[in-house]
Amino acid sequence: MRRALAFVLAATICGCAGNLCLRQGMIAVGALPGAAPAELLAFFAAAAANPWIWLGIALEIAYSLLWLAVLSWSEISWAVPMNALEYALAAAAAYALLGEPVGPLRLAGIALICGGVALLSGSWVQAGTAADVSLTHRI
Template structure:
């Protein structure tokens, strides 16, 4: 995988992670899912106009397009493990943007995943 294709893959993974953060922010903004069908319409109406939700969906759409470019030029067995970088990106953004707690065990787990990505990338 050349640097250009790797960059597109990282862009796709990053946009996917940003979409996850935006959806989390959406739910923090809107609150819990409605418990009844009576309040579902109101919830969906608020969801449709929520800037975090719309931004997250846009990030997903662009991410899918970028990922299709990657898959058109790289073996899926080499490209797919790059999605695991999303764990690192999401944890970092979640920590700094949402104030989420990232404990030592989580950091070690993410580190192990990153080591695995390096090992797999050497085989491509």
């Protein structure tokens, strides 16, 4: 569990930094004006030309690799909610770096999310492998 927790922490830090970069890039790209094919194409082309987007993508790839390791050890109903650790990090960083306001309501929401994550972390069970997990459903 400690190893999984450490990897989740490292992954959320990468994910949070990645999202900050992506949002920084999307501020430069501007809001998607409409859903016409030409508009979508120009939108994604502008995104692909932005260095912040590429830095964000690199960090998201690091996140994905760490996440892959976590998913090899842990049940998804344990690991996925752990991503909420990112919210506390992101709210602090978005406030400090992007100047986004964080009011009392949002702060309360983030606090509840963190409390929920603390409860969840105590519910770790050693996840099974293919041998003892039912894999009969088609998905």
